[in-house]
Amino acid sequence: EAGVAQSPRYKIIEKRQSVAFWCNPISGHATLYWYQQILGQGPKLLIQFQNNGVVDDSQLPKDRFSAERLKGVDSTLKIQPAKLEDSAVYLCASSTSGRAYEQYFGPGTRLTVT
């Protein structure tokens, strides 16, 4: 069974530029999560999707971050414009419905904002 796929693995941009990350969850997983992990900290949930609907985006900085999950499968997370403090690893995870405690994580995208 293929795992959670993410791309790109690494991205370097200048502040005020835009960037987008892509996630393909495990086939059949209805729930998809985006986490932000700042260096030296644990992951923090940014947004949670159930199929193509948003369940929780309470910690998503909506003035600059946006996310969508078209057709309830792949998802993209966008930052526009980026700030220096957005430098982090962005992790995508997925789980089956009703089993949010059993999340499978992708390899992450490491973003550096200069």
Add this chain to the structure above:
Amino acid sequence: AQKITQTQPGMFVQEKEAVTLDCTYDTSDQSYGLFWYKQPSSGEMIFLIYQGSYDEQNATEGRYSLNFQKARKSANLVISASQLGDSAMYFCAMYFNDYKLSFGAGTTVTVRA
């Protein structure tokens, strides 16, 4: 509010020895789950072990065991017979009634040959 605390930022352990990673939590919820994840330098989060708040026996998975002390609100991870490949960041996490995973700050483990 729920809070997870990992007080050890980094630890060194000799190969083949055991190491204990501390995790304490604070919650008023009665139902919750406790997890430990491993994050190697490659970046992915690898699930290690799970303990439910109502489980009376401590969870074990191979060389990993979870020392669950509910009254003390602690969930320490014990890695027995450490291997060089165990060098990584380890995160304690909790799953609360609001169906979110919340993570501690992590502990870096370095295994010495």
